[in-house]
Amino acid sequence: MTLRDEATALLAAWTGPTPQEETLRQQFLDHLAEHENGVWRECVPGHLTATTAVLSHDGAHVLLTFHNKAKMWLPMGGHCEPGDRTLPEVALREAVEESGIPGLTLLPGPLALDRHEVWCHPPQCWHLDVEFGAVAPAGAEFVISDESLALDWFPVDAIPEPSDMATRRLARRARAMLAHDLHN
Numbered sequence: 434m435t436l437r438d439e440a441t442a443l444l445a446a447w448t449g450p451t452p453q454e455e456t457l458r459q460q461f462l463d464h465l466a467e468h469e470n471g472v473w474r475e476c477v478p479g480h481l482t483a484t485t486a487v488l489s490h491d492g493a494h495v496l497l498t499f500h501n502k503a504k505m506w507l508p509m510g511g512h513c514e515p516g517d518r519t520l521p522e523v524a525l526r527e528a529v530e531e532s533g534i535p536g537l538t539l540l541p542g543p544l545a546l547d548r549h550e551v552w553c554h555p556p557q558c559w560h561l562d563v564e565f566g567a568v569a570p571a572g573a574e575f576v577i578s579d580e581s582l583a584l585d586w587f588p589v590d591a592i593p594e595p596s597d598m599a600t601r602r603l604a605r606r607a608r609a610m611l612a613h614d615l616h617n
Contacts, residue, residue: 436472439519440481440563441465447543450606457546461561471561474512479559483524484510484547485539486564486603487532489586490571492611495604496532497592499583502552505595506587508603510562511580524565532569532584533576540566540614544606547599564599566607 434442444462449455461481470476486508487496497506509531510524517523525539542565551560575584587593589604 434518436513436517436519437465437469440472443520443543444563449546454546457548457561460548461546461563464561472513474553477554477558479548479561480512480553481520482510482512482560482562483520483527484508484562484564484603485524485528485537486544486566486600486607487528487534487537488566488568488589488604488607488611490569490573492568492608492615493588494586495589495592495607496534496569496575496584496586497596497600498531498581499585501580501582505597506593507596507600508564510564520563521565524563525567528567531578531580533578534569534573536570536573537567540568540607540610542566542610544610545599545603547603549599562599564603566603566610568611 449458465471468476472481500507509528511527513523543563545564547562577584589608
């Protein structure tokens with residue numbers, strides 16, 4: 434099964450938790466049906482990406498990167514690469530690469546979808562972002578990568594500016610999923 438096939442199956446089996454995300458889910462599926470290379474960076478007008486909100490072991494804090502290009506606090510994430518077999522693998526790989534934290538545990542997902550304009554292919558390109566959550570081991574220490582100007586832990590309910598609503602939504606959903614998993 435190719436990454437495109439896996440992404441199609443993952444999105445087909447998922448239901449958007451809001452009407453807007455359900456619309457996005459269908460748009461993402463249409464994109465994958467129309468573009469054989471729809472998971473790869475070279476696909477214009479857009480391509481699938483994976484993002485991960487990395488939570489502290491207790492779910493109280495989220496690790497955010499001050500993104501070098503976007504100039505805002507965002508969760509870890511990025512492009513699919515050759516060798517990636519699933520979107521959850523992409524999400525976990527990106528989270529480990531950008532946080533420097535080994536031993537992250539991916540939560541069941543996806544947790545959210547987001548579509549946003551990016552700079553990959555000027556004048557216009559879109560990231561079709563499939564979003565996940567992960568939990569860091571107790572006492573985890575991050576390492577700043579070349580892709581970040583800074584990394585820091587923030588309370589899930591006090592994410593600083595500049596950031597965006599998608600980041601806040603993903604952090605809250607990841608915390609809720611972790612709390613659900615801890616109680617079951």
